[in-house]
Amino acid sequence: MNGQNSRTKALAVFMLVLPLVLFFISLSIGTYGISPRGLFQAALSVVSPASHPEVPAAHRDILLRIRLPRVLLALAVGAALSVSGASLQALFKNPLVNEYILGISSGAAFGAALSLVFLGRAFPPQLAGFLFAAVAVGAVLLISGKAESHFISLLLTGIIVTAFFSALLSLVEFFASPYVLQALFFWLMGSLSLASWKDLYVSLPLIAAGLVVLYLLRWRLNVLSMSDEEARSLGVNVRREKILVIAATTLITAAATAIVGIIGWLGFIVPHLVRMMFGADNRRVVPLSAAMGASLMMIADDIIRGVSSFEIPIGIFTSLVGIPVFLILLKKTRKVWL
Amino acid sequence: MSIRVAGLEFAYPKFSLRVEGIAFETAKVTAIVGPNGAGKTTFLKCLGAVLPIPKGALFIDGRDLAALKSRERARLVCYVPQEHDTTFNYTVSDFVLMGRAAYISPFALPSHEDAESAAEALEFVGLSGFADRAISELSSGERRLVLIARALAQQSAVLLMDEPTTFLDPKHETELFRLIRKLAVEKKKTILVTLHSLEMAVQHSDLMVFMKRGEVVAYGKSAEVFEDSLLERVYDMQMKIIDWEGRKFVLR
Amino acid sequence: MGPEVKAKRCGTGGPPKLILIILAVSALLAPGALFPNQAQTIKDRLGRTVVIPPRAERILSLQPEVTRILVALGVADRLVGLDYFIGREDHLFRILHPGRPGLPIVSMPDESVNKELILRLDPDIVFASPTELQVPDSIQRSLGIPVAALASMGSFAGLLEEMELIGALTGRQERARELRDYFREKIRLITETLGSIAPEARPKTYLAFWSSLVRTPVFYEPVQTAGGRNIAEHLLPSRLGTIGTVITVEQILEWDPDIILIQGSFLPRERQVTVEGLLRDKRLSSVRAIRQGGVHYTLGFWYWWDPAGVLVETFYLARLFHPEKFGGLDLEKEGNAVYEKFYREKDIFSKLIGALALHEWTK
Numbered sequence: 001m002n003g004q005n006s007r008t009k010a011l012a013v014f015m016l017v018l019p020l021v022l023f024f025i026s027l028s029i030g031t032y033g034i035s036p037r038g039l040f041q042a043a044l045s046v047v048s049p050a051s052h053p054e055v056p057a058a059h060r061d062i063l064l065r066i067r068l069p070r071v072l073l074a075l076a077v078g079a080a081l082s083v084s085g086a087s088l089q090a091l092f093k094n095p096l097v098n099e100y101i102l103g104i105s106s107g108a109a110f111g112a113a114l115s116l117v118f119l120g121r122a123f124p125p126q127l128a129g130f131l132f133a134a135v136a137v138g139a140v141l142l143i144s145g146k147a148e149s150h151f152i153s154l155l156l157t158g159i160i161v162t163a164f165f166s167a168l169l170s171l172v173e174f175f176a177s178p179y180v181l182q183a184l185f186f187w188l189m190g191s192l193s194l195a196s197w198k199d200l201y202v203s204l205p206l207i208a209a210g211l212v213v214l215y216l217l218r219w220r221l222n223v224l225s226m227s228d229e230e231a232r233s234l235g236v237n238v239r240r241e242k243i244l245v246i247a248a249t250t251l252i253t254a255a256a257t258a259i260v261g262i263i264g265w266l267g268f269i270v271p272h273l274v275r276m277m278f279g280a281d282n283r284r285v286v287p288l289s290a291a292m293g294a295s296l297m298m299i300a301d302d303i304i305r306g307v308s309s310f311e312i313p314i315g316i317f318t319s320l321v322g323i324p325v326f327l328i329l330l331k332k333t334r335k336v337w338l
Numbered sequence: 339m340s341i342r343v344a345g346l347e348f349a350y351p352k353f354s355l356r357v358e359g360i361a362f363e364t365a366k367v368t369a370i371v372g373p374n375g376a377g378k379t380t381f382l383k384c385l386g387a388v389l390p391i392p393k394g395a396l397f398i399d400g401r402d403l404a405a406l407k408s409r410e411r412a413r414l415v416c417y418v419p420q421e422h423d424t425t426f427n428y429t430v431s432d433f434v435l436m437g438r439a440a441y442i443s444p445f446a447l448p449s450h451e452d453a454e455s456a457a458e459a460l461e462f463v464g465l466s467g468f469a470d471r472a473i474s475e476l477s478s479g480e481r482r483l484v485l486i487a488r489a490l491a492q493q494s495a496v497l498l499m500d501e502p503t504t505f506l507d508p509k510h511e512t513e514l515f516r517l518i519r520k521l522a523v524e525k526k527k528t529i530l531v532t533l534h535s536l537e538m539a540v541q542h543s544d545l546m547v548f549m550k551r552g553e554v555v556a557y558g559k560s561a562e563v564f565e566d567s568l569l570e571r572v573y574d575m576q577m578k579i580i581d582w583e584g585r586k587f588v589l590r
Numbered sequence: 591m592g593p594e595v596k597a598k599r600c601g602t603g604g605p606p607k608l609i610l611i612i613l614a615v616s617a618l619l620a621p622g623a624l625f626p627n628q629a630q631t632i633k634d635r636l637g638r639t640v641v642i643p644p645r646a647e648r649i650l651s652l653q654p655e656v657t658r659i660l661v662a663l664g665v666a667d668r669l670v671g672l673d674y675f676i677g678r679e680d681h682l683f684r685i686l687h688p689g690r691p692g693l694p695i696v697s698m699p700d701e702s703v704n705k706e707l708i709l710r711l712d713p714d715i716v717f718a719s720p721t722e723l724q725v726p727d728s729i730q731r732s733l734g735i736p737v738a739a740l741a742s743m744g745s746f747a748g749l750l751e752e753m754e755l756i757g758a759l760t761g762r763q764e765r766a767r768e769l770r771d772y773f774r775e776k777i778r779l780i781t782e783t784l785g786s787i788a789p790e791a792r793p794k795t796y797l798a799f800w801s802s803l804v805r806t807p808v809f810y811e812p813v814q815t816a817g818g819r820n821i822a823e824h825l826l827p828s829r830l831g832t833i834g835t836v837i838t839v840e841q842i843l844e845w846d847p848d849i850i851l852i853q854g855s856f857l858p859r860e861r862q863v864t865v866e867g868l869l870r871d872k873r874l875s876s877v878r879a880i881r882q883g884g885v886h887y888t889l890g891f892w893y894w895w896d897p898a899g900v901l902v903e904t905f906y907l908a909r910l911f912h913p914e915k916f917g918g919l920d921l922e923k924e925g926n927a928v929y930e931k932f933y934r935e936k937d938i939f940s941k942l943i944g945a946l947a948l949h950e951w952t953k
Binding site for chain 1 (some may be wrong): 679803804873875
Binding site (some may be wrong): 058090093094095217218219220222223225226227229230231232233234235236237238241244275279280281283 | 388408411413414416422429437442444445499
């Protein structure tokens with residue numbers, strides 16, 4: 001019993017440290033080959049350019065303007081989607097729930113596309129993304145009504161709302177001028193290639209804010225994962241706190257989707273994996289989901305960037321990597337639920 | 339800790355509950371009995387404000403329950419459901435710890451004192467060794483005890499238990515009633531339980547409430563109010579109460 | 591590389607010599623009867639085998655490049671319908687036909703086609719773009735009309751073959767040959783003026799096409815002909831039917847091009863990638879092209895080529911890459927001459943440059 005406990009603890013520490021390690025490894029991966037030493041010097045020269053005049057400007061630009069924003073984005077989006085998935089699963093008392101099923105992702109994508117097409121790149125798409133993500137999830141809650149704890153009706157409503165917003169998104173593509181459409185090309189596929197500091201200045205704080213809220217609520221999520229009756233009996237203002245959690249997850253998802261498009265599966269797989277390994281207590285699930293999600297995203301993006309000079313949509317990649325891992329672990333623990 | 343029902347009404351689409359002017363006694367065990375669909379569970383849920391109740395309907399310790407914040411309400415009264423749906427496989431100690439929710443602000447974590455309260459509650463129900471076990475691994479009897487432990491950790495003066503002994507085998511049933519008695523005597527809790535078994539009700543409770551079709555038909559000390567004609571009125575069938583070695587049995 | 595043309599011959603008997611002579615003479619005299627009563631079988635750019643009718647009176651072109659060739663060959667009146675781009679967006683057409691041509695628009699930007707409309711228009715043949723993978727088969731299967739996915743694919747030979755095929759199809763072989771020879775002559779002029787160029791003397795050029803910094807064509811002959819080098823040349827296209835591929839910004843930095851060419855065939859207000867934007871992009875500040883101000887607009891693809899336009903573009907690029915050899919070139923005069931040859935109107939080039947604000951071209 002004790003051996004298992006200390007092993008779990010060690011694993012947890014490893015999981016929390018991994019994103020940090022991967023962060024630095026990811027900075028050294030890219031088409032333009034820079035040795036780790038060269039990278040280190042480039043980092044130093046960013047801090048004080050005068051002391052390292054021999055460092056090529058290209059190295060500095062690559063580190064600061066190309067790789068750093070992209071790796072940060074991978075980290076942030078990975079953590080954001082995983083934590084939001086974990087929170088929604090607790091809230092709706094079902095491990096199959098995630099931000100995609102509830103229509104949040106589709107609403108955010110539609111809003112962001114609408115903004116990009118009609119307001120141009122100058123206006124931050126996160127705003128419209130959040131607006132329509134909130135509309136989507138509101139619609140799901142409203143339509144499924146009192147039966148929101150019943151998963152089937154929630155799932156069906158989510159599918160309907162998702163389909164509706166996907167259709168609206170297609171409509172936007174239809175009316176967009178062919179030039180804007182071509183520019184939207186990558187974003188619609190779901191890609192980190194558009195990561196620039198300008199986008200991050202808006203999205204990172206939003207994601208951070210949402211993550212902080214959910215992190216603080218991590219024990220509360222345990223209580224909220226009880227049936228509404230039980231939660232009420234335990235002294236929780238269920239309606240208010242539910243809205244808070246949903247608002248935070250919607251904010252996170254919208255901020256992430258507005259830059260990278262729709263990336264599915266992460267919010268579903270990562271919390272599952274974490275619960276399988278570390279138990280259901282959200283005091284652990286929330287931070288570990290953030291860490292594991294960040295790691296997964298960075299690894300996926302590293303592979304995409306490192307293997308070829310082409311761009312493979314990362315959404316496809318997370319599924320290709322995540323699903324087999326999930327199946328392996330499912331077999332190993334032989335647990336049906338969590 | 340007095341509970342007074344001033345005028346409680348609750349309507350479902352096909353059924354309505356109406357209870358007026360009843361008060362429950364502190365540190366006593368009151369059994370609520372009646373046929374299926376009499377509204378026992380509904381009544382209990384209303385008492386715990388799990389179902390929405392209007393102002394002026396229910397007073398605990400002189401305070402209008404409907405006017406209180408969720409937190410304060412939970413410190414007064416706790417509704418313990420019959421079963422818990424194990425979606426997430428929390429450990430027993432994590433589960434019991436949730437009972438402290440009324441004392442922890444939403445953005446905070448449980449303190450050391452909270453953990454201690456939870457551990458004490460677990461000990462009181464006799465499950466100290468189960469702290470690290472997962473809920474799904476427990477038998478239904480053990481799970482009931484965990485639910486009670488969580489209610490204990492909540493430290494509310496009033497405990498409302500919905501059919502706590504249904505589906506338990508005789509041994510566990512008796513142990514559970516012993517625990518309930520202990521809660522009333524040692525912890526001075528006001529306890530209301532809904533029961534199906536009339537014999538258990540009369541044996542283990544101090545007071546009894548008889549409900550039928552959403553209304554309270556009779557209320558009083560168990561020994562006094564328990565008689566044939568009442569039973570016939572409530573259950574619409576002939577029953578006979580037999581006294582044997584100080585215990586009451588119902589023949590149908 | 592180009593479409594394979596196999597002609598099926600009628601059976602031959604052994605007629606007397608006189609009849610042969612009469613037949614031969616009549617074959618020469620009858621316009622457009624090179625392959626009398628024979629359908630051609632070609633392989634289009636998607637590898638599909640298509641049976642082209644011997645003559646086409648009613649043509650539906652969903653491929654802007656083909657439409658432009660049809661206009662140049664003088665058979666625009668055979669068009670029964672257009673794609674949305676020529677119908678609504680194409681700047682050249684706005685100059686050639688200031689009022690709308692009045693033809694129905696059959697396709698939309700998302701590659702959807704109005705099949706009922708096509709059926710009603712009853713074309714003898716439909717031309718589609720190879721980038722729209724499913725569309726040719728979809729139309730051909732539903733409606734039984736031959737659909738050929740043609741495009742130059744960025745090569746002059748491809749463009750000229752296309753012109754000849756369409757010339758044969760419409761009975762305008764003469765005109766097609768005239769334009770082809772003119773085209774080849776102009777190219778020859780350029781290559782002769784350039785002379786032999788050492789590989790190091792060819793500027794490393796990166797092409798940022800299709801509204802994106804990271805989408806580039808793996809083959810673009812004008813660059814090569816004009817004495818430059820497309821640094822993306824060795825890459826593979828993203829998929830069948832296209833010649834574009836997607837790279838990363840780091841890749842651009844690694845290549846360190848001397849010149850960056852941006853697709854300038856969009857109206858200024860519609861440009862997502864601009865010269866000013868790139869010069870200001872801090873990620874690219876170390877790139878030679880940025881440092882030396884070597885960022886320019888070129889015409890590029892706008893749903894493939896405009897045959898006159900690509901010719902003028904080659905001149906422009908030749909002057910850009912090797913200014914010392916093309917000092918005497920009056921691009922505006924040359925451009926107007928080329929456009930007049932193809933489309934038989936004056937000053938088209940000047941108007942186009944004005945509309946696209948490519949003032950650097952005519953400096």
